[in-house]
Ligand SMILES: [Ca+2]
């Protein structure tokens with residue numbers, strides 16, 4: 001009997017021991033599995049830290065990261081838009097279209113600082129600078145430009161046309177405004193033109209000798225049609241160079257740093 005009791009006791013200890021080992025084994029496996037995950041994280045520590053970097057980028061945007069922008073532009077009569085030396089859009093209505101007073105919204109990606117460069121053209125039939133030549137409406141015609149650029153990630157308007165813009169007139173006509181009523185304007189009207197400077201759209205171009213923009217009122221420019229469909233930021237001004245009527249083709253530049 002005593003022997004049997006000792007035998008049972010030994011059996012119980014062995015079972016308990018086996019059971020304990022099974023529990024320990026399960027815990028150990030769980031620990032290895034858990035360790036596997038954490039080892040995986042350690043092995044992928046590069047991606048783990050880049051995730052954390054990505055989230056810090058979201059909260060504090062890097063100025064040198066590409067951003068999305070929209071540009072609202074109204075031009076009498078035509079424009080093209082370059083950002084940091086790259087053509088990103090142009091007026092979709094050809095300048096030869098009579099009464100071309102549409103507004104455009106152009107989306108583009110760019111990196112701060114932004115160098116905005118634009119060609120703006122008032123319609124002219126030829127180098128006389130006149131339009132409707134030979135009709136009762138023969139006239140010099142006038143120009144005008146307004147633009148605003150919005151950083152779509154913040155919703156902020158980051159650039160608007162104003163007196164800080166610098167322009168270069170590349171076609172001016174007529175030089176003598178009296179020829180506006182001439183019956184032979186091709187003989188009587190004279191013009192000045194200069195070629196576009198080489199590489200004038202990239203940030204590196206020196207525009208310090210270009211002319212600061214002149215700001216005009218709505219009464220002076222009489223903007224119409226597409227102009228009325230855009231909600232313009234109060235800082236966006238109608239600009240041109242000194243003569244709305246004689247300055248027909250103008251190159252514009254403006255540099256913008258990040259907000
Ligand atoms: Ca015009």
Ligand SMILES: [Ca+2]
Pocket residue numbers: 122123124129140141142143173244245246247248
């Ligand atoms: Ca003109």
